[in-house]
Amino acid sequence: MSTASVVERYTQGAQAREEALCCPVDYDRSLLEMLPLEIVERDYGCGDPSRYVQTGDTVLDLGSGGGKICYMAAQLVGEQGHVIGVDMNDEMLALARRHQADMARKLGGDRVTFHKGRIQDLALDLADTEAFLADRRVADTNDLLALEAHQDQQRLSRPLIADASVDLVISNCVLNLVAERDRRQMIDEIFRVLRPGGRVAISDIVADRPIPEALKRDPQLWSGCISGAFHEAAFLEAFAAAGFHGVAYDKWQNEPWQVVDGIEFRSVTLVATRGSTQAERDAGQAVLYRGPYQAVTDERGHTFPRGRRLAVSDRDFERLTGGAYGEDFVGIMPGQPQDAPWTLVHGIARPPGPAGSDGHTDGKSGRGCC
Ligand SMILES: C[S@@+](CC[C@H](N)C(=O)[O-])C[C@H]1O[C@@H](n2cnc3c(N)ncnc32)[C@H](O)[C@@H]1O
Known part of the structure; x- marks a missing residue:
């Protein structure tokens, strides 16, 4: 793979629509109405991360291309929100910026900024x-x-994107274009710029099998968002390993977009949340996993059997009941009865027993956050 092939391909793609780069996406058409035709038609996305934007958000769009998702998001963030697009391609930035004044007039405010940068080095x-x-x-x-x-x-004195400054990081069909050696840094950068509690919604292409080196070296396949695709399991794992929680595929395209040498390439949307960084405290809270599975294990290795009230730290309480896990957990406040002796020890829910007396981790509180 070569970055030069990516730059060259999207320089052309900014000048005229390239059909081979277009993956059909079902956007909210009402958000496209105020966009210029040349931006709408030079759409090289594979999903719709704008669906995750909330009023008041500061949104960062990685690889913003012609600016379509940025201008859609700008309609959703409202007057208090802001949208930042980052791309490394001059022609794409020129296409996006060409309409900035007109879009600001239509939106009733200049809510979008485009920067030249590489998404693996957001400072x-x-x-x-x-x-x-x-x-x-x-x-x-x-x-x-x-x-x-x-x-x-x-980077130190005037970082392009400051630490903990963003509510939502979105991206549409870009991460697969970044060199594999830079991907860990790229995901760490996403973590760095998100405020604690900040969210991720990334639409991208994944493969159902490992991709042979020969395909990765093909500049057309790489720049065409195919042979740089993450493996479908590794994509989730990479975000979990970087410290995100609630990492999941919210969208999964059943029909593959392309099949090359028997490998299926499909569009997905990954969601995740950056957890709080505050010190953990025992605030007397507990959670109960509703089911339907017999038990679930979270990314910290804690196992929650169905229907059991388990004591958790304030940070885990916020994490498990805060939205990233949907309605999977019931939150139980102090004072309500709970399975106090069932406490989390080394990530495994244990009943009271002779070893370590009652299973408390701190030997004092009788609740013990793991
Ligand atoms: C497939 S297009 C998607 C564009 C846009 N997100 C959309 O939905 O139409 C990929 C874009 O990512 C940009 N890009 C690729 N690698 C990048 C990197 N490492 N840093 C910044 N931009 C990058 C390209 O210049 C191009 O504009």
């Missing part, structure tokens, strides 16, 4: 780097070190 402002390079040239390694020092300073 680095590529416009700033270009300004630095305008009157200098990189001719030797000393020049290169000076450039890197400037970039490091910019």
